Amino acid sequence: MHSSAAKISLSRLAIHAVLLGAVLLYLVPLVVMLLTSFKTPEDISSGNLLSWPAVVTGIGWVKAWETVSGYFWNSIMITVPAVLISTAIGALNGYVLSMWRFRGSQLFFGLLLFGCFLPFQTVLLPASFTLGKLGLASTTGGLVLVHVVYGLAFTTLFFRNFYVSVPDALVKAARLDGAGFFTILRRIILPMSTPIIMVCLIWQFTQIWNDFLFGVVFSSGDSQPITVALNNLVNTSTGAKEYNVDMAAAMIAGLPTLLVYVVAGKYFVRGLTAGAVKG
Amino acid sequence: MTTATAQLRASPLDALQRWLPKLVLAPSMFIVLVGFYGYILWTFVLSFTTSTFLPTYKWAGLAQYARLFDNDRWWVASKNLLLFGGLFIAISLAIGVLLAVLLDQRIRREGFIRTIYLYPMALSMIVTGTAWKWLLNPGMGLDKLLRDWGWEGFRLDWLIDPDRVVYCLVIAAVWQASGFIMAMFLAGLRGVDPSIIRAAQIDGASLPRIYWTVVLPSLRPVFFSALMILSHIAIKSFDLVAAMTAGGPGYSSDLPAMFMYSFTFSRGQMGMGSASAILMLGAILAILVPYLYSELRSKRHA
Numbered sequence: 001m002h003s004s005a006a007k008i009s010l011s012r013l014a015i016h017a018v019l020l021g022a023v024l025l026y027l028v029p030l031v032v033m034l035l036t037s038f039k040t041p042e043d044i045s046s047g048n049l050l051s052w053p054a055v056v057t058g059i060g061w062v063k064a065w066e067t068v069s070g071y072f073w074n075s076i077m078i079t080v081p082a083v084l085i086s087t088a089i090g091a092l093n094g095y096v097l098s099m100w101r102f103r104g105s106q107l108f109f110g111l112l113l114f115g116c117f118l119p120f121q122t123v124l125l126p127a128s129f130t131l132g133k134l135g136l137a138s139t140t141g142g143l144v145l146v147h148v149v150y151g152l153a154f155t156t157l158f159f160r161n162f163y164v165s166v167p168d169a170l171v172k173a174a175r176l177d178g179a180g181f182f183t184i185l186r187r188i189i190l191p192m193s194t195p196i197i198m199v200c201l202i203w204q205f206t207q208i209w210n211d212f213l214f215g216v217v218f219s220s221g222d223s224q225p226i227t228v229a230l231n232n233l234v235n236t237s238t239g240a241k242e243y244n245v246d247m248a249a250a251m252i253a254g255l256p257t258l259l260v261y262v263v264a265g266k267y268f269v270r271g272l273t274a275g276a277v278k279g
Numbered sequence: 280m281t282t283a284t285a286q287l288r289a290s291p292l293d294a295l296q297r298w299l300p301k302l303v304l305a306p307s308m309f310i311v312l313v314g315f316y317g318y319i320l321w322t323f324v325l326s327f328t329t330s331t332f333l334p335t336y337k338w339a340g341l342a343q344y345a346r347l348f349d350n351d352r353w354w355v356a357s358k359n360l361l362l363f364g365g366l367f368i369a370i371s372l373a374i375g376v377l378l379a380v381l382l383d384q385r386i387r388r389e390g391f392i393r394t395i396y397l398y399p400m401a402l403s404m405i406v407t408g409t410a411w412k413w414l415l416n417p418g419m420g421l422d423k424l425l426r427d428w429g430w431e432g433f434r435l436d437w438l439i440d441p442d443r444v445v446y447c448l449v450i451a452a453v454w455q456a457s458g459f460i461m462a463m464f465l466a467g468l469r470g471v472d473p474s475i476i477r478a479a480q481i482d483g484a485s486l487p488r489i490y491w492t493v494v495l496p497s498l499r500p501v502f503f504s505a506l507m508i509l510s511h512i513a514i515k516s517f518d519l520v521a522a523m524t525a526g527g528p529g530y531s532s533d534l535p536a537m538f539m540y541s542f543t544f545s546r547g548q549m550g551m552g553s554a555s556a557i558l559m560l561g562a563i564l565a566i567l568v569p570y571l572y573s574e575l576r577s578k579r580h581a
Contacts, residue, residue, distance in 0.1 A: 015381050022378060023395045029410040029454065030398075036413065048424045049414065092303050100300035108304065112311050118319075119515055119563050121539045121556040125325060125549065126318035129334070149314045152307055181299045210403030212518040213536075217544060227405040231522050234409050243413060254406040261401035265394055268401065269462055 037061060037248035044243050060244030061252075064233075068249050070222070071229035075209060077140045078225055082147035083204040086155045089148070090200060091193065094159020095185055099171050109160065115153025123150075124217055131218060138220045146218055147208045154207075155200050158271070162196040163189065195267070202264055203271035206257050226253045319560065325553040332547035343554040353555065356533040359445050363534065364513035366449045367456070371509055372502075374453065375460025380490055382461070383468045393465070396458035404455070408522025411451035412438070441531035444524055448532060452519060456512060460505050467501035468494065500577075507570050514562050535559050 032049045037060045039053040047054070097109050127146060128137070136142030166189070174184050215225040224232075230253045234246050261268050329339045347353050378396060382389055399407060414420045417436035425433040437443035471494055479489045517536035520526055526533040526541070535555060543552025 012384075015384055016386070019378070019381055019386065019392055022374075023392055026395050026399065026454070026458065029407075029414060032414060033410050045419070048427045049420060050424060051427075089307060093307050096300045096304050102300060105300075105304065108308055108311070111316070112307070115311065115315050117511060117563055117567050118315060119536075119556070119559045121536060122322045122560045123314065123318040124322075124556070125334070125543065125553060126321040127314070149310050152310060156307070180296050181303075206401060210405075212403065212405050212521065213540075216521070217540070227403050227518070230409060231405050234412065234522065235525060243419075246409060247413065250406045250409040254402045257401045257403070258398065261398060262394075265397075269397065272400065272459060272462065 033247045033251055037064075037244055037251055039244050041240070041242055041244060057244075060242070060248040063242070063245045064248035064252055067233055067245070068226060068229050068252060071224055071226045072252065074140055074219075074223060075226040078143045078147065079205060079208045082144045082151065082208050083201055085144070086148045086151035086204055087197065087200045089152060090155025090157075091159045091190075091197070092185075093152070093156040094161075094163050095189055097156065097160045098163035098166070099168075099184075099189075100181065109156075112153050112156055115150065116157065118150070118153075120150065120213055124213075128218060138218070138223050140219070140223050142218055143214060143223070143225070146214050147211070150214075151204055151207065155204060158196055158200045158203070159193075162193070166192070195270075198264065198267040199271040202260055202267045205260060206268070209257050322553045322556055325549060326557050328550050330549035330553070332549070334549060339550060343550040344558075346551050347554050347558070350551075352530045352533060353535075353538060355530055356535045356538040359532060360513065360534050363445050363448055363452075363516070364510060366446070367452045367513055368506065368509040370449065370453045371457045371460050372505060374457040375505070376464050376495070378457075378461040379464035379468055380495075382465055393462065396461050398458070399455040400459045402455065404516075404518035405522045407451050407455045408519045411447065411454070412523045415447050415450070438524065439528055441528050444528065444532040448516070448519055448523060448534075451523060452512070452516065456509065460509070463501055463505055464498065467498045471497060503570060503573070507566065510566050511563065514559060514566075535562075 028050075035050065035053065036044060038056045038058065039047070040055060040057055040059070043054045093112075097105055127149075131137045131142045131146070134142070134145075136145060170188060171184055174188055179187070210227065211225065212227040212231065215228045216231075219225065219228065230249050233249055324336070325334060326343055327339055327341070329335055329337045329342070382392065386392065415435065415438045416422070417439055420435070422433065422435040425435070437447050475493060475497075476486075476489055479493055480486070484492075515536055516534050517540060520532060520534050520537045524532040526537050536559065539552050539555045539559065542548040542555065
């Protein structure tokens with residue numbers, strides 16, 4: 001009895017050790033980024049990744065903000081409308097596909113779902129020709145359009161799967177009472193949709209803020225999103241490398257999604273698993 | 280009853296109501312048909328043309344595909360994808376499952392630990408790549424850190440070693456995605472009936488054995504979903520390469536997504552770029568179709 005109790009507590013200890021070790025490993029890159037961003041370039045070359053800054057300085061952050069702030073605003077100008085529009089359309093689509101099915105709507109849902117897996121490389125060229133024709137090449141508006149179009153598959157999937165689990169009786173009763181399409185949507189469906197709206201908003205925000213492929217293909221110069229600007233900054237080979245600026249810029253690019261994750265992590269995880277497992 | 284329906288039919292407002300769902304879905308239908316399938320078809324057509332800097336619709340047959348298969352860089356990119364994808368998937372799954380099982384043992388502060396494992400997933404591949412490029416910097420990154428800490432002979436210069444640079448991509452990608460796999464499996468584990476574990480324990484089976492022989496096999500669906508998602512991430516990997524290595528040294532860390540981008544948009548090889556995009560689609564379909572098939576079949580049996 002004694003030895004088995006000791007064995008159990010020893011194995012509990014081992015479990016905790018592994019879990020804690022993993023916590024530290026996952027944290028290392030973030031800690032290194034933060035430490036490096038607050039160092040001077042001299043400090044960076046004399047110390048090492050995890051050495052404490054000799055002098056804590058915000059100069060890296062100031063320089064980084066000067067370089068990327070314009071692109072940070074571009075990302076906001078792209079992300080906010082694209083997230084709102086794609087979520088709104090996704091909600092409407094999901095509502096129709098679960099409660100107002102018609103002949104062919106299931107087929108359409110199947111066709112749409114493939115968009116979750118579509119490798120965007122297969123649509124880049126036609127999309128860029130189209131943006132050119134529409135006069136939207138290299139504009140933030142063009143990027144909004146692209147993100148709305150290629151975000152639809154996921155936003156529709158979220159809402160459709162959520163509404164499918166809503167009892168039919170609720171909507172049927174309302175229809176018998178003479179409530180129409182938009183009345184039911186406004187009075188019954190939307191008030192219960194807060195969780196899935198959160199999931200969808202957060203998923204789309206993360207996807208669009210973090211996008212690089214569309215950004216690098218469909219924008220240039222002044223209309224680039226922050227991810228493209230960060231990549232340009234980090235991979236330019238002119239002049240001395242200022243790693244503190246690189247790391248501060250990376251933190252600036254990562255902070256919005258990190259904040260959302262910390263504040264609304266529950267919805268973030270739910271979106272990941274809903275989008276993933278049911279996809 | 281019949282008069283009521285007749286009345287409803289007559290009302291133009293009701294006709295509108297009947298058409299409303301279709302009307303609401305119409306723009307999305309247009310988008311899907313044109314923006315998804317139409318554009319795929321367009322790219323498919325381009326891959327059979329002689330297009331270079333501008334699209335020209337001069338038939339080239341399979342010439343672009345032949346050029347692609349003659350291109351050493353394409354083979355490097357494809358082999359890298361197999362190596363990168365294989366390692367990335369295997370290691371992410373192993374770490375994800377291990378952490379999920381350990382976290383499932385009634386751990387205090389589980390929520391906090393989970394939050395830490397999953398935060399990299401909130402970051403873009405560009406930020407991830409930037410961070411790991413710095414961590415793996417030969418001479419200044421972990422290379423120097425471990426020497427400073429007393430490991431005199433330590434060398435870590437994989438980032439500039441053409442034979443090992445792909446491993447750098449694997450490390451960064453695993454760091455980003457393994458926490459997500461953990462979350463998927465943890466959610467799956469929470470759905471397992473605890474009485475199964477208790478029953479097996481009464482039979483005298485040890486806990487690791489129970490997990491290996493009973494619990495994990497019951498998570499097959501989660502395993503396949505994870506496999507699907509990870510391979511999808513691997514095939515689409517572009518940002519990570521762009522941020523960490525830009526395909527270098529030379530083109531030793533190229534992946535198909537990077538190849539497609541640089542041939543299509545930088546080198547003016549639209550035809551060949553389109554051909555490579557179509558092959559990427561083929562790779563996705565080769566994984567997706569059996570997956571969906573088995574999903575549908577298991578649903579029908581259930």
